[in-house]
Amino acid sequence: MATLTCNACNKEFIDDSEQKLHYKSDWHRYNLKRKEIWGEQGQAALEKASICLLNCGPTGSETLKNLVLGGVGSITVIDGSKVELGDLGNNFLVDESSIGQSKAKCVCASLQELNDAVKAKFIEEYPETLIETNPSFFSQFTLVIATQLVEDSMIKLDRICREANVMLIFARSYALTGFVCISLKEHTVIESKPDHFLDDLRLNNPWPELRRVCRYRLLEEEFNSPIQPELQKYLTDEDYRYIRSLPSVVETSDAMDDQKRHKILMVSDFFYPNFGGVENHIYYLSQCLLKLSHKVVVLTHAYGNRSGVRYMTGGLKVYYIPWKPFLMQSTLPTFYGTLPIMRMILIREKITLVHGHQAFSTLCHEALMHACTMGYKVVFTDHSLYGFADVGSIHMNKVLQFTLADVSQAICVSHTSKENTVLRSGLPLEKVFVIPNAVDTAMFRPAPEKLSQDEIVIVVISRLVYRKGADLLVEVIPEVCRLFPNDLVRFIVGGDGPKRVRLEEMREKNSLQDRVEMLGAVPHARIQSVLISGHIFLNSSLTEAFCIAILEAASCGLLTVSTRVGGVPEVLPDDMIVLAEPNPSDMVRAITKAISILPKIDPQVMHLRMKKLYSWHDVAKRTEIVYDRALGCPNQNLIDRLSRYLPCGSWAGKLFCLVMIIDFLFCRLLQLWQPTEDIEEAPDFSLPNSQCPEFKEGGSLRSRRVSS
Numbered sequence: 001m002a003t004l005t006c007n008a009c010n011k012e013f014i015d016d017s018e019q020k021l022h023y024k025s026d027w028h029r030y031n032l033k034r035k036e037i038w039g040e041q042g043q044a045a046l047e048k049a050s051i052c053l054l055n056c057g058p059t060g061s062e063t064l065k066n067l068v069l070g071g072v073g074s075i076t077v078i079d080g081s082k083v084e085l086g087d088l089g090n091n092f093l094v095d096e097s098s099i100g101q102s103k104a105k106c107v108c109a110s111l112q113e114l115n116d117a118v119k120a121k122f123i124e125e126y127p128e129t130l131i132e133t134n135p136s137f138f139s140q141f142t143l144v145i146a147t148q149l150v151e152d153s154m155i156k157l158d159r160i161c162r163e164a165n166v167m168l169i170f171a172r173s174y175a176l177t178g179f180v181c182i183s184l185k186e187h188t189v190i191e192s193k194p195d196h197f198l199d200d201l202r203l204n205n206p207w208p209e210l211r212r213v214c215r216y217r218l219l220e221e222e223f224n225s226p227i228q229p230e231l232q233k234y235l236t237d238e239d240y241r242y243i244r245s246l247p248s249v250v251e252t253s254d255a256m257d258d259q260k261r262h263k264i265l266m267v268s269d270f271f272y273p274n275f276g277g278v279e280n281h282i283y284y285l286s287q288c289l290l291k292l293s294h295k296v297v298v299l300t301h302a303y304g305n306r307s308g309v310r311y312m313t314g315g316l317k318v319y320y321i322p323w324k325p326f327l328m329q330s331t332l333p334t335f336y337g338t339l340p341i342m343r344m345i346l347i348r349e350k351i352t353l354v355h356g357h358q359a360f361s362t363l364c365h366e367a368l369m370h371a372c373t374m375g376y377k378v379v380f381t382d383h384s385l386y387g388f389a390d391v392g393s394i395h396m397n398k399v400l401q402f403t404l405a406d407v408s409q410a411i412c413v414s415h416t417s418k419e420n421t422v423l424r425s426g427l428p429l430e431k432v433f434v435i436p437n438a439v440d441t442a443m444f445r446p447a448p449e450k451l452s453q454d455e456i457v458i459v460v461i462s463r464l465v466y467r468k469g470a471d472l473l474v475e476v477i478p479e480v481c482r483l484f485p486n487d488l489v490r491f492i493v494g495g496d497g498p499k500r501v502r503l504e505e506m507r508e509k510n511s512l513q514d515r516v517e518m519l520g521a522v523p524h525a526r527i528q529s530v531l532i533s534g535h536i537f538l539n540s541s542l543t544e545a546f547c548i549a550i551l552e553a554a555s556c557g558l559l560t561v562s563t564r565v566g567g568v569p570e571v572l573p574d575d576m577i578v579l580a581e582p583n584p585s586d587m588v589r590a591i592t593k594a595i596s597i598l599p600k601i602d603p604q605v606m607h608l609r610m611k612k613l614y615s616w617h618d619v620a621k622r623t624e625i626v627y628d629r630a631l632g633c634p635n636q637n638l639i640d641r642l643s644r645y646l647p648c649g650s651w652a653g654k655l656f657c658l659v660m661i662i663d664f665l666f667c668r669l670l671q672l673w674q675p676t677e678d679i680e681e682a683p684d685f686s687l688p689n690s691q692c693p694e695f696k697e698g699g700s701l702r703s704r705r706v707s708s
Contacts, residue, residue, distance in 0.1 A: 006514070010117060043071065049142040052076045054127035054157075056107040058090040059173045060147035065093070068111045074119035075111065076141070079104040080126035128153050131160070139164035147171045158183050262627050263295040263350055267367040268357035269330045271300040271318070275524045277548045278358050278383050281437055283312075288620030290314050295684060297349050299342070301331050301363060319345055323363070330362045335659065336666050338366045343670055346374065348682045353627055355379045356403075359386070359396060365403045372406045372641065373663045377630045380404060381411040382421045385545045385566050397424040398649070402656045405644045408630035411435050411623070413546040414567025420545075426647075435622045436570075438614040439551035446557030446603035447532040455487060456595055459534035459558065461494040461522060461549060462541070469540030469563060470499030475584040476540070477503075478510045480591050489595070490515050494522040494530050531556040535601075536594050542582055544568050550577070555610040557603020561590045576606060638664055 005012050006022060013019040049072050053060045056079045064075060083098040083106055093110040094103070104122035112120045123130075127146065130137060131153055138144055138160055146157055146168065154170055161168040162185060170181040266286055270278040286296040296316060301323040310318045321341055326332035345351070354371040356364035359382055368378045380403065387393040404410060404425040410432045412418040418432050451457075458480075464470045477491055493503060493516065500518070507516045522530055531537065537553030539562035546567045550560050554576055562568050564579040571577070578597075580590035638661075645656040 047071055047073050050074045050076070050140065052078065052138065052141040052144045054078050054144065054146040055148045056091075056093075056103055057148055057173075059171050059178070060145060061091050061093045061107055063145055063147075063171070064107075064111060065114065068115045068118050068120075071115065072118055075108075075121075077104045077108045077111075077120070077122040078125060078127050078130060079107075079122075080124055080129070131156050135160045136164075138166055141166055143167045143169065145169045145171065148173075261294055262289075262624070262631075263352045264289065264297070264627070265346065265349065265351045265354045265367075265371075266296060266298045266357065267300070267354060267361075267364050269301055269325065269361040269363045270358055271298060272312070273303055273306065274329060277437065277546075280440075280548065281381075281383065282357055283316075284438065284440065284616040285620055285623060286316050287314050288616050289624070290316060291617070292620060292624060294624075295349075297345070297351070299345060299363070299367065301325060317349075326362075328360070330360055333362050333366070335366065336663060338363070339370050339663070339666060340670060342367055342370050343374065343667070344679060346371065346376065347676055347679045350681055350684075351376065353377050353379065353630060355381065355627075357381045358383050359400050360384065365399060368403050368407065369660070369663060370667070373660065373667050375635065377408040377633060378406075379409050379411065379626060379630050380407050381413070382417060383413055383545055385417060385420050385543050386424060388424070398652060400425050401648050402645065402652070402659075405648060405656070406636075406641055407431070408633045409433065409626050411626060413437050414570050416567040416570065417545040433622075433626050435619055435626070436614070437546050437548050437551065438616040438619050439548065439555050439610060440616075441555050441607065441611045441614070444528050444531070444552045444555035446555075446607050450603060451533075451535060453535065453598060456484075456489045456536065456598065457492060457534040458489060458536045458538050458561075458591065459492045459494070459531055459553070460538045460540070461527060461530060461553075462539070464493075464495050464497030464499040464503065466499065467542055468495075468497075469542050469582065470497065470502065472540040472542075472563075472582060472584060472587060473538075474499075474502050474506045476538075476587045476591070477516060478506060478512065479584065479588050481510070481512055481515055483588070483592065484595075487515060490517070492517045492519065492530065492534060494519040494527075496521040527552065528556060531558060534558060535598055536561055536591070538591070539563065539568070540582070540587065541565060541568070547571060551610065551614060555607055557601070557606045559594050559598060559601050561587070561594045563587070573609075576609070 006019065009022070011022065013022065046067075051064065051067055051072055051074070053064050053075065056064070056077050064077070068075065079102075081103050083094050083101055083103050085099060087094050087103070088096065088099075091107075093107045098106040102122070102124045104124055108120050108122040112118065127149065135156075138157070144157070144161055144166055146154065147170075149157070149170065149172070158168060161183065165185065168183040170179075170183065172178055266282050268278060268282060270276060271282055272279055282298065286298060289296050291314075298316065298318040300318065300320060302320045307320045307322050310320065312318060321338070323331045323338070346354075354367055354376050356368045356378065357380075358364060364380075368380060371378050382400075386396055388397065400421075401424070404421075404427050407427070408431075410421065410425075410427055412421050412432060412434055413436055415434055418434050421427065422429060422432055460473065462468045462470075473493070480489055480491075500520075503516075504518065507513060507518070519530065531553055535558065537550070537558040537560045539547060539550055539560065541547065541563055542565060544566040547562070550562060550568065550571050553560055554572055560572060560577040562577060562579060563582040565582060569579060578590045578594045580586040642657045642660060645660060646653040648656055
């Protein structure tokens with residue numbers, strides 16, 4: 001009696017040797033791959049589908065072959081012709097023994113051999129005859145595929161299928177050319193792929209006012225401007241009057257004293273539409289500072305065709321300057337090439353303080369240098385840890401020493417990061433503040449019901465690179481699977497990178513296809529749905545300044561197992577995380593310990609604790625204090641500033657001084673060429689209180705283009 005099964009292929013096995021042999025087969029790998037592509041819902045719909053093929057020539061046979069391999073529910077082949085000698089050269093589903101036999105019968109038998117789970121039958125009759133004599137026959141199918149039909153028969157079949165609400169595809173091929181036509185009634189498709197428990201809030205029947213606004217927004221995006229005369233011809237008079245009646249942006253309220261209201265320019269190479277820890281930090285911090293009535297403008301490089309000025313949620317203004325990324329999303333260093341455009345933005349937006357993010361951002365370093373030359377106060381936030389011995393770290397440390405020599409204040413995301421930054425840059429301790437990252441607890445929520453612990457699911461979501469410990473995973477996963485046999489433990493690995501190949505090889509070598517699921521790159525919007533499908537989150541990083549991924553996992557109610565590196569021990573309380581040394585044996589021990597204490601973990605309680613521990617509003621208020629300290633620093637003339645660069649090294653110090661002198665002279669030249677009073681200041685705009693949405697952590701990263 002069969003007791004072992006494969007859920008991916010719906011097969012049963014007598015013993016485990018037969019099961020292991022099946023897991024190594026191409027058929028099993030194909031089934032795993034197809035489920036990764038269209039998901040569980042798509043596969044379920046395919047398995048319920050009933051397909052009818054009219055004329056099984058080469059086009060129809062090839063189409064039906066792909067559906068049969070995909071696991072379609074049932075097929076019916078209709079063809080009244082016989083196999084001829086010419087069919088052997090263009091239809092691989094027939095052979096010499098088929099000559100003279102029914103083509104429908106031979107093709108149906110060959111398709112059945114490809115997947116015996118599919119119900120297959122054939123009818124020896126010409127499709128044209130069936131269309132004329134028995135039109136109700138087609139109402140039993142989900143989809144009808146008609147190939148090589150004449151126009152008169154196609155028109156009749158289309159009428160029959162539309163009345164029966166059956167989808168219809170016409171295909172006709174002529175050697176290397178042909179056409180495909182899909183015929184079905186107008187309908188609404190809402191496919192949310194609910195791998196999580198969040199409600200689908202999309203509207204399939206919006207009210208008229210919403211339709212008008214949406215039509216206008218699409219036109220505004222296309223024409224790159226607000227309502228203008230050329231847009232009016234695309235709108236009805238009623239639509240135009242309604243949109244003109246909507247409240248527009250108004251000048252910012254003077255509720256906050258101008259002396260207390262900061263006008264901040266956030267600068268980094270890393271920002272939306274790119275996703276990552278730095279990008280999220282800048283976005284959420286900016287949104288909360290806007291809520292505190294400060295003005296925030298973001299400066300980053302162009303991403304693809306995204307350049308110019310954009311507005312994001314809450315009225316956040318973003319300058320995408322026309323600089324293209326050179327390496328790892330960082331722009332090519334130009335030293336002075338960005339000075340004219342940065343000077344223009346600083347003056348136009350009446351900026352009072354510049355805040356740069358990430359040591360690896362070239363744009364950040366250049367912005368801080370130019371801002372200091374122009375007399376602005378600058379703040380720098382370091383999001384990473386760097387070493388001291390390798391060539392790359394030595395170079396980066398020297399650049400950081402140059403940039404931070406004249407910085408007003410600095411921020412680090414952990415105490416370990418602060419020590420690292422102070423050692424690398426030589427900054428005085430009193431100038432460096434520690435403000436941790438936060439988590440969007442509104443977005444990262446646990447599942448409504450606690451998961452069963454009959455099978456423990458360990459989730460890994462990370463870039464699969466050396467720095468993130470992908471090589472550690474290659475050794476840890478097989479050992480954990482060996483310690484916990486009988487499918488007690490399963491792994492879900494999300495992420496992509498050069499080390500993914502090693503993980504795939506490990507899975508094949510140890511026959512762990514059924515226990516290790518590789519998701520590939522996971523979009524940021526799907527991370528929560530992946531996390532809530534597991535019990536334990538595994539972080540194997542070899543270096544981390546903070547690790548936001550741990551916060552996101554804990555907010556979803558997962559117990560965390562992590563390497564004891566960098567600032568990770570500072571992130572969570574001891575009862576929410578199990579730490580291990582970055583070696584395979586200790587990682588396995590930590591996972592074993594986490595599984596033993598898992599019954600004590602309550603995801604909902606953990607989520608509530610995370611809401612109290614981490615808040616972006618708290619981060620913004622603490623950052624506001626740093627801004628106040630920076631603006632309180634005394635102004636420095638050029639001679640005083642140069643004295644800070646000389647101690648940076650016997651040769652480097654003199655080189656840094658030369659760079660700053662040239663920057664100073666270039667700035668003065670620009671002042672003569674285009675005086676400050678000739679640069680038009682941009683008016684301060686923000687959404688009125690009635691329009692500005694209450695910022696919730698998890699606000700959408702949605703932007704729209706406006707004229708500048």
